[in-house]
Amino acid sequence: MLKRHDLLIEAAERGIRLTVQRRALIETIQEAKGHLDAESLWKLARKRDPNIDRATVYRTIELLKRHGMIDELDLMHLNGEKHYYEVKTQKDHLHLACFGCGKIEEFATPTFERLKREIAKKNEFSIQVMRLEIGGLCRRCAAQEEALP
């Protein structure tokens, strides 16, 4: 498991005003197993505070994104146009989305870090967010495809 920040502590340190709604949303994101989209986040957070509004969910996501506390993913639009969110990890990593079974794999490698440094240097570009997403077939699904032509 990649090491993640504690969002609540970081939010306090950054002077973000902690309302009950934000607490519920942040805790939900922090404790989530997989990748949450806005709708799922809303539903889960409502278990902690039943009155959170949809607009608040979007505004909080925007806030956390601006502070670089969460990353936004598209996951190759495997399930429509929605976005997914995850706590920013210490290490950059990429996402592999299988078009067959929908499974998402994560992968980190020094080559990726090296690429990042190379890009920043060669383009004189100040990188804030970096998103590498890959779509294709996982080992299982590729084998199945092979069997049924």
Added chain:
Amino acid sequence: MLKRHDLLIEAAERGIRLTVQRRALIETIQEAKGHLDAESLWKLARKRDPNIDRATVYRTIELLKRHGMIDELDLMHLNGEKHYYEVKTQKDHLHLACFGCGKIEEFATPTFERLKREIAKKNEFSIQVMRLEIGGLCRRCAAQEEALP
């Protein structure tokens, strides 16, 4: 300039039925200077065939994507949630989006190709599409930011 396929020839070779609408759309994408979103593609293609419907634009984009003839980009959602399209190039390349001025830079490097091979091998994953997008500040905008804190 990165070498691109000739979409019309490739479409014919693939046995794609060439309607007047598809011809207009494909030629428009092929000759476009920058990155087109669906709306811009529609407007431009209408100059060649004034009756093309919005739905046809989306259906054609879907078709070309399925055939791997064009790539879909988000460009870090710099201008809302729409998608952008470009003719598939011979070399994989990445997109740098500047949050300051909105400029998009493209960049290709052997490190990226190496990363791709490494990912496919280590994860036993059959890669179909790969999208690396980076958001941040270009040299100009980073310097301006510095000057006005």
Added chain:
DNA sequence: CTATATATGCGACACAGTCGCAACTGGATC
């Protein structure tokens, strides 16, 4: 405790993209 800047809920809205269905057509066949 109070003041006030900031955040929230609500409802209406914007916008990209999708779908079912009747009418049309590209291109294969004769």
Added chain:
DNA sequence: GATCCAGTTGCGACTGTGTCGCATATATAG
């Protein structure tokens, strides 16, 4: 070149995400 029909299109209504303005509520500093 006429015929045929599976595949394509236009139309219009619809979804699903995400946004916004404004009146009300509240977290935090003093």
